[in-house]
Amino acid sequence: MILTDNLTKRFGQKCAVDALNLNIQPGTFFCFLGPNGAGKTTTIKMLTGLLHPTSGNAVIGGFDIQKQPVEAKRLLGYVPDQPFLYDKLTGNEFMQFVAGIYQLPETTYRANCSTLLEMFEIATVADQLIEDYSHGMRQKLTFAACFLHEPKIVIVDEPWVGLDPKNIRFVKDFLKKKTREEGLTVFMSTHTLSIAEEIADQIGIINQGRLLHLGTVDQIKALQENPGSLEDVFLVLTQNNHEEGA
């Protein structure tokens, strides 16, 4: 579902992402881990077509994101870490706008919109201007809008910021259910390792632009002689790499 072939991005002399090769199968919950500045957001921006790769390519659902962006984006949903929305629209109007730019049929829009607004508990504030929303409400609206066009692949960048524990649980269960029952592919970048350990089918660890390790949670844990939590293993792996790099 998501395929990258030697995906590379350079900013002048600095190599932000170095020859990244991924092959994520449909229905996989993929967690992308790495310390700050490791290249996670750059990778996400290349996968979503917001950034042009210096070399290599990214294929989303069989469509090259650079060569066939419209076809690829029809399959794609995205939740950024900072939900910049149109503050002067109401929640309902924003959903209608998203339905319009994704050219959804009226019936699909009406059915999905009310279900998602109810599900994310923002139906009661849907006629209020977004500028009056709290950070958490904005994040929930972003999630609702992301699923409005029934994407096959969802890319999520650190989604837990601003969500309360109840909503974190809800989003976690919602994404897990979608991958298990509907074959949704999730590509999630996060620093919350306990959640990654709990729900990920596959984990990729990136540091200084290079993919260090790729595998299931157990495979990653097995890289250490006395594995503890994923967090312990992650810290050791990225620390080692940092020292080697230095």
Place this chain on the structure above:
Amino acid sequence: MSQVWAVLVAKFRIAGHLIASVRNESRLKVGVLSVSALGLWLGAFFLLHAGFDFLVDFGGRSNAEFNFGDLLMSRLLSILALAVFLLLIFSNVLVAFSTLYRSKEVVYLLHAPMRFEHFFYARFLESVAFSSWSLAFLGSPLILAYGITANASVFLYFAAIVFFIPFIIIPASLGCLITLLLVRIFPKIRLWNVVLLGIMVVALFFLYFGNTLRGTRIAEDTLLPAFLDASARVQSPFFPSHWASKGVLAAAHYEFRESFYWFLTLTSSAMMCLWVTGAIAHRIFYMGWSSLQGQERQRIKPMGAGILGKLERLLRTIRNPQRALSVKDIKLFWRDPTQWSQFVIFFGIMAIYTANLRNTSRYFEEEMWRSFIACLNVGAVTLILATLTSRFVYPLVSLEGRRFWILGLAPLTFRQLVWQKFWLSVCTTSLFTVGLAILSGYMLKLEPIYYWLTVYSVIITNFGLAGLSVGLGSLYPNFAEDNPARIVSGMGGTLNLLISVGYITLVVGAQTLILQWRVLGRYANPDTFWYALALAVLFITVLSAICIFTPMRLGLRNLNTMEF
């Protein structure tokens, strides 16, 4: 006061980094911006110089003991100083609301153990800088033009610089004080209330001024006495603008004692104003800010209700995604008071222009003047149009800004996006400007040939100017800025305005040439005139096509290669 100093130092450092970042910009960008700014400054200088020269010639011999032009010039300077003073109060009311209550830094600074008085002084400088920088830019050619025309000494320029700071501090303090009181007295006041109040104050001022000159006509000899009577009133000793103009002019005439007296009057008043405003800010700022934060913020806008709902239903014939994008753009514009308040001002200018045309036609009985006034009318209407497109259409692409992830992720192409902005611009600006062209043509009682040429020129320039604004807006987008006024004042916005004015000049010039030659009898036979007219129309059409497609193509190419 060290806290104030710490904030100011940080602000100066930010300004320094911004200036230093020019090195990272492309040379073309910096070059165009510098040339544009210089061109604007020089244009203002030569225009003002010509205006002052006219006044001196009007007043009699320049070496005479008493030149009536000198009196007119000094009166004009007093009027300008008072107008600038009042506008500075108005702009400071608006800027102060943003810098004292709405800026993201406010919360951070209020967390610090800082007295509210010191917080006010720290934010005051930013308010003054934002509201007054244009006065320094456009006031300098005025003083220079006046100085050269009046053969003033070098002390005129020196005094203008020295008087500038206390002169801008008084209206800035008054503006801040009005905002502080408004927020404290009406805690639920919205920005659009402040804007409306400001517009009302400015309208009352102009109404008063217009009322004073009522009944006078350019061709009649009542104008001058009425002007002198009205302008004498602006020289009241109670106006700080009068102190400033008196002090600067006294310095120019080597009357240093008098100049120093006015300088001390101005400076002591400025310091007093600032101190009083600071003391009041210390007492009432926090209460006002707290009330503003505590107000109920549940602005409910039910789907499909109101004017916007009706408009949305009207647009149902348009296909998505164009419809969704257009509805979104219209709603964002409608709900932003800073946007539509300026639009209302443009609308007011159009109304004043049209109302004044009613009496104009009777003064132009000769065909030469009728032809000339028809061409000038095209110039006036298209200039209003260029201002509309430069101010409201140019920032449309940039305003997507940090929300570009929504559009960037959607299955639509940038081609669809920029053409949607183009058609939205054409449809909305045409409503006003083509209407204005038809109305002004009717008011001026234009003959059919002038009338239809006016209407055609305005229709075609709607397309040309939309192409320029959307195209250049896509070529030089500023995604870091959310404020449309700041987007417009950047390099791309200035370039867009200059090219738009150049385009209008060519459009108006082409038809003026053809029509005036006919009036002057330069064509050997009537057929030649029709061929020439067809050629002019063709030229205007081709020029407009170039103005549409070239910037649109360049802008589209830029967006396609851009990274977000």
